[in-house]
Amino acid sequence: xxxxxxxxxxxxxxxxxxxxxxxxxxxxxxxxxxxxxxxxxxxxxxxxxxxxxxxxxxxxxxxxxxxxxxxxxxxxxxxxxxxxxxxxxxxxxxxxxxxxxxxxxxxxxxxxxxxxxxxxxxxxxxxxxxxxxxxxxxxxxxxxxxxxx
Numbered sequence: 001x002x003x004x005x006x007x008x009x010x011x012x013x014x015x016x017x018x019x020x021x022x023x024x025x026x027x028x029x030x031x032x033x034x035x036x037x038x039x040x041x042x043x044x045x046x047x048x049x050x051x052x053x054x055x056x057x058x059x060x061x062x063x064x065x066x067x068x069x070x071x072x073x074x075x076x077x078x079x080x081x082x083x084x085x086x087x088x089x090x091x092x093x094x095x096x097x098x099x100x101x102x103x104x105x106x107x108x109x110x111x112x113x114x115x116x117x118x119x120x121x122x123x124x125x126x127x128x129x130x131x132x133x134x135x136x137x138x139x140x141x142x143x144x145x146x147x148x149x
Contacts, residue, residue: 008055012048023047086123086143094123094141096130103130105141 030050088107096103105115112119120126123137
């Protein structure tokens with residue numbers, strides 16, 4: 001085992017000794033959101049993978065696609081539809097009437113959606129903010145199947 005491998009192995013073995021607060025700090029460094037039903041084993045294993053990926057690189061794209069295809073072929077879990085890609089030009093404005101008022105969302109230069117001066121990562125987040133309920137953002141804003149081109 002070389003020095004780099006030993007260092008990564010040591011960091012991974014330390015994960016089991018860390019308090020959850022420190023694990024969440026590491027988690028937030030690698031992931032944009034926390035799991036809906038977290039447990040320590042899951043959190044540790046995902047962080048361990050990311051530590052190895054940082055040190056040694058991730059899977060090749062072809063390998064990842066092959067593994068996903070094998071998993072999909074043998075899975076008994078129904079696959080969810082893949083998220084649609086929307087490629088809006090910066091400055092695009094989306095309008096929707098809801099609750100007796102017009103709601104205006106503008107696409108920022110960074111690809112975020114601005115609503116009432118607040119940035120949102122997705123149209124779905126905007127729709128949920130406006131309605132207070134779970135809505136598909138593309139459905140809420142009346143976008144056609146396949147999205148904006």
